Amino acid sequence: MKVAIIPARGGSKRIPRKNIRLFNGKPMLAWSVETALQSGVFDRVIVSTDDAEIADVARAFGAEVPFMRPATLADDHTGTSAVVRHAAQWLSEREQVTLVGCIYATAPLLCPEDLSQAAAALAENPALKFVFSGCRFSFPIQRALYRNAQGQVEPVQPDAMPKRSQDLPETFHDAGQFYLGSAEAWLSGAPMFAAHSYLQELPQHRVQDIDTEADWQRAELLQQLLIQQNRSR
Numbered sequence: 001m002k003v004a005i006i007p008a009r010g011g012s013k014r015i016p017r018k019n020i021r022l023f024n025g026k027p028m029l030a031w032s033v034e035t036a037l038q039s040g041v042f043d044r045v046i047v048s049t050d051d052a053e054i055a056d057v058a059r060a061f062g063a064e065v066p067f068m069r070p071a072t073l074a075d076d077h078t079g080t081s082a083v084v085r086h087a088a089q090w091l092s093e094r095e096q097v098t099l100v101g102c103i104y105a106t107a108p109l110l111c112p113e114d115l116s117q118a119a120a121a122l123a124e125n126p127a128l129k130f131v132f133s134g135c136r137f138s139f140p141i142q143r144a145l146y147r148n149a150q151g152q153v154e155p156v157q158p159d160a161m162p163k164r165s166q167d168l169p170e171t172f173h174d175a176g177q178f179y180l181g182s183a184e185a186w187l188s189g190a191p192m193f194a195a196h197s198y199l200q201e202l203p204q205h206r207v208q209d210i211d212t213e214a215d216w217q218r219a220e221l222l223q224q225l226l227i228q229q230n231r232s233r
Contacts, residue, residue, distance in 0.1 A: 002099035002119075003044045003091060004036040006063065007083045009074045010051030014211050019049075019105045020057045024220050028210075029054065030061040031108040037062050039115035042101060048087045050074035066090075080104075081189070084179075088186045097183040107177040108223050109206040118180045118200050129185035130192055133175035134199035135207040140168045172199055175207045 008029050012018040020027040029047070036045045047058035048069045055065040067090055073083055084102045091097050099122070101115065110133075118131040142160035145153050155161050160168060179192060190196065206226070208219045 001043045001091070001095055001097050002041060002101075003046060003088075003097060004042040004101045004103055004115075005084050005087045006032050006036070006045070006047045006058075006103050006105050007080055008047050008049045008051075008054050008058070008105040009069065010049065010054055011074065011076070013076070015213070015216065018210070020054055023108055023216070024223055027057045027061070028108060029057055029105045032103050032105050032110065033058060033061045033063045035107070035110050035112050036101070036103055036115065039112040039119075041099075041115050041119045046087060046091075047105075048083055080179075081186075081192070085186055085189070088183055092183060092187065099180065100183050100186045101178060101180040103178045104176060106210045108219060109208060109226065110177050111206075114200070114202065115178060115180070118178065121198055121200065122180055122182075125198070128196060128198050129190050129194075130179060130181035130197040131200055132179040132192060132197060133177040133202050133207075134172040135175040135202050135204055137171045137173060138204060140165050141171050142168050172201065175202050176209060177202065177207070 006029070008019040015021065019029045023031065033045055033047070036042055045063045047055065047063045047065050049055050049058065049065065050069040050071060055068070058065050069083065073086055080102060084100065088097060088100050099119065103110070114133065122128050122131045142157045144156040146156055148154050205222060208215060208222060210216055210219050
């Protein structure tokens with residue numbers, strides 16, 4: 001069985017009830033559920049939540065909520081990997097699980113094709129344990145600056161400052177949208193960011209953290225533009 005697990009707890013602090021707040025007319029969570037279903041990759045799409053209202057929304061848009069997440073995995077300090085492992089273990093005790101995909105509930109710019117391409121990459125290379133979404137830094141991080149204790153500006157990597165941008169290695173960051181891997185890799189606690197993982201690059205205009213109201217508004221505008229673009233094709 002191939003399963004998508006969408007973590008969605010009820011205790012968002014910076015944007016209250018973020019996972020079910022309306023985003024361009026639908027609960028935020030609904031976009032991730034529908035993308036997972038439309039990808040054709042998964043046999044089941046499961047939402048892991050501790051919140052009854054979120055569970056109802058998830059079911060209304062086609063996801064399953066076969067268990068409620070324990071309170072010990074729903075606080076501010078619990079990492080995503082622990083939540084996914086809990087869900088994968090629960091499922092593995094009931095049926096054979098081969099592929100586990102973690103999709104964030106706040107990934108409204110994710111496309112079904114992103115997930116199908118990631119699944120294909122994982123299937124084509126047996127050495128891979130994970131495929132995850134990444135994005136290129138728009139500016140060379142080797143030329144980053146900081147302020148020291150006296151407020152003076154200093155380079156983080158002084159030897160990189162005189163170099164041309166094109167002579168510095170390209171760098172990427174975790175896009176925070178999806179992580180696909182074998183059930184064995186998840187259950188064993190294998191690290192995500194390692195040589196056994198493949199970074200699937202997403203364009204910068206489809207990557208947006210949503211932690212503030214400004215983030216929310218920008219993401220809504222980006223999605224509106226993407227929808228218009230797709231309709232005009």
